[in-house]
Amino acid sequence: MSVPAIDVRGLQKTYRRAFGRRGHEALRGVDLTVPEGCAFGLIGPNGAGKTTFIKSILGIVQPTAGTVRVLGGSPEDPRIRARIGYLPERLHLPGAWTALAFLNTVARLKGLPADRAQSQRLLERVGLTAVEGRRIGGYSKGMRQRLGLAAALLGAPSLLVLDEPTDGIDPLGRMEVRGILQEEVRRGTTLFLNSHLLAETERVCDRVAILANGRVLREGRLEELARPRPRWTLRFAPGLDEAALVAAGFQRGNTEGLYHLEAEDPRVLNAALDKARGAGALLVELTRAGQDLESVLTSTLGEAA
Numbered sequence: 503m504s505v506p507a508i509d510v511r512g513l514q515k516t517y518r519r520a521f522g523r524r525g526h527e528a529l530r531g532v533d534l535t536v537p538e539g540c541a542f543g544l545i546g547p548n549g550a551g552k553t554t555f556i557k558s559i560l561g562i563v564q565p566t567a568g569t570v571r572v573l574g575g576s577p578e579d580p581r582i583r584a585r586i587g588y589l590p591e592r593l594h595l596p597g598a599w600t601a602l603a604f605l606n607t608v609a610r611l612k613g614l615p616a617d618r619a620q621s622q623r624l625l626e627r628v629g630l631t632a633v634e635g636r637r638i639g640g641y642s643k644g645m646r647q648r649l650g651l652a653a654a655l656l657g658a659p660s661l662l663v664l665d666e667p668t669d670g671i672d673p674l675g676r677m678e679v680r681g682i683l684q685e686e687v688r689r690g691t692t693l694f695l696n697s698h699l700l701a702e703t704e705r706v707c708d709r710v711a712i713l714a715n716g717r718v719l720r721e722g723r724l725e726e727l728a729r730p731r732p733r734w735t736l737r738f739a740p741g742l743d744e745a746a747l748v749a750a751g752f753q754r755g756n757t758e759g760l761y762h763l764e765a766e767d768p769r770v771l772n773a774a775l776d777k778a779r780g781a782g783a784l785l786v787e788l789t790r791a792g793q794d795l796e797s798v799l800t801s802t803l804g805e806a807a
């Protein structure tokens with residue numbers, strides 16, 4: 503069996519406060535396993551603990567309790583760190599430098615040879631070739647993000663950890679970034695993505711975890727979490743016997759003639775329909791509701807509240 507890319511048990515992080523005041527519990531006992539080679543999305547509301555989780559698995563933040571294994575080793579181990587590409591939420595870039603000089607320096611810090619051709623290839627990949635000789639200080643937010651992504655991709659990492667990678671990037675650029683991430687996953691890289699753009703997570707990731715208030719509320723394969731909910735919406739012709747429909751198991755909708763039924767088994771739907779028709783109802787429209795990641799997130803947060 504392959505070693506998980508990330509394996510976290512009982513992870514807790516309490517940020518201390520001054521003068522002995524009670525600290526803030528950002529993570530309250532998180533267990534999470536990210537299989538090797540998967541594209542994993544971490545989602546959740548502001549302040550859920552997502553960045554704290556990312557910083558903990560990278561050894562930037564010291565957990566209060568729990569264990570963290572990354573690529574089969576400790577995040578403190580320089581050999582493990584060298585195999586991780588990280589794009590932080592807040593990028594600090596040297597404004598006076600050019601993109602090329604920056605990438606060459608990051609390469610050296612990662613223990614890689616400063617290979618100008620490789621840096622140029624990466625800048626081309628993220629769409630920065632036209633500005634590679636310009637000072638970073640004059641870059642737009644989206645250009646800075648692209649440069650951060652290029653730096654994370656240096657050395658073909660085994661694990662890519664990206665905190666809001668498309669923040670500030672225009673819609674076309676987002677598509678390009680998505681393409682790059684998908685290429686990386688095809689190459690065998692494990693991707694760990696924190697993004698508020700749920701459509702992006704849905705398109706790129708095959709597993710998702712929902713974090714709220716420092717706890718994982720749900721985790722699993724995207725198709726299992728966001729599979730179509732067995733909820734049928736029916737529209738009946740006017741003049742029906744409402745009480746008979748409710749007695750048959752339908753719930754009233756918000757407009758006249760509209761009803762809902764939650765049923766996994768289509769036989770339950772058909773039995774209810776038989777009763778409705780027996781009471782003279784005429785079905786004119788039937789749809790099965792799907793569930794996207796946004797509705798999974800809102801219903802999960804709603805249940806937890």
Ligand SMILES: Nc1ncnc2c1ncn2[C@@H]1O[C@H](COP(=O)(O)OP(=O)(O)OP(=O)(O)O)[C@@H](O)[C@H]1O
Nearest residue numbers: 517526527528546547548549550551552553554555
């Ligand atoms: N250095 C710190 N010191 C004290 N509290 C912190 C620190 N960093 C984060 N927190 C607190 O920990 C909680 C989790 O923050 P974190 O940044 O991990 O959340 P997040 O899910 O990444 O949020 P967002 O989606 O807004 O970026 C928040 O309440 C935040 O205020």
